[in-house]
Amino acid sequence: MHLLSYLANGKPCFGASIPDGVVDLTERTRFADLRALIAGGGLNIARRAIAGQKPDHALEDITLLPPIPAPEKLWCIGVNYRDRNAEYKDNSDLPKYPSLFVRNPSSVVGSGQPIEKPDVSEQLDYEGELVIVIGKEGRHIPRERAWEHIFGMTLCNEGSVRDWLHHGKFNVTQGKNFDRSGSIGPWIVTSDECDPHGPHDIITRVNGEVRQSDSTERLMFPFDYLIAYLSTFATLKPGDMIATGTPTGAGARFTPPRWLKVGDVVEVESGKIGILRNTVAAEQ
Secondary structure, eight states: OEEEEEEETTEEEEEEEETTEEEEOTTTSSOSSHHHHHHTTOHHHHHHHHTTOOOSBOGGGSEEOOSSSSOSOEEEEESOBTTHHHHTOSOOOOOSSOEEEEOOGGGEEOTTSOEEEOTTOSOEEOOEEEEEEEOSOBSSOOHHHHGGGEEEEEEEEOOEEGGGGGSSSSOOTGGGOOTTOEEEEEEEEETTTSOTTSOOEEEEEETTEEEEEEEGGGBSSOHHHHHHHHHHHSOBOTTOEEEOOOOSOOGGGSSSOOOOOTTOEEEEEETTTEEEEEEEEEOO
């Protein structure tokens, strides 16, 4: 299934995308939102609810939100694709452990909504990423059981304000958390339709030009490792999201750098998930 969260006439809703539009699940299930459906094991309930239904909305008539609008945890993994470490040109060894930071829900918007270039910087950058969505709570999850905890997958443009990444001595939090600087979506594709074992491609385009292209076969820390690692120190809960890293080719790595400008269109695509598309706007 392709499950999504959205606004219809200003009202928060969730539903399923089908070929002709969106079937609303807000009134057809007992769940308050998509995160509650995941936590309550409601996938089969959702399947029964949409069976034989006609769309309630055309996709273009609703405002897409991030699929989980307020996850308890939005983890982000850095420097995870092979060759990414070399982009830093610091002669460092390959990392022994994942780089890790978190984002606030307010830092991302849904597909089709504008991402904002902040007034205080000219260095807004794109980072296309695959995201795994946790479906079952767990702590100290062994790698061989990690796949059981994945509900599905979605996409992220992990937008970064590069000069603000260096404000702190030991963290990148500031540059990763500008309001509406990134995006997640358009929907969650459930694991039965999008096998997390992969492989999965990931492509980022700016104004139609391919800037990033890679495959999960080249992850240094694959999905099962990340789940085992994170759950060592934190309980993973339904609806938690893990952005699994970006390939080479971000704008900062060009000479000169190619920062995003107002009016640019950024697309992040993976064949089994779809396209996350956003236009860059000035800060509001």
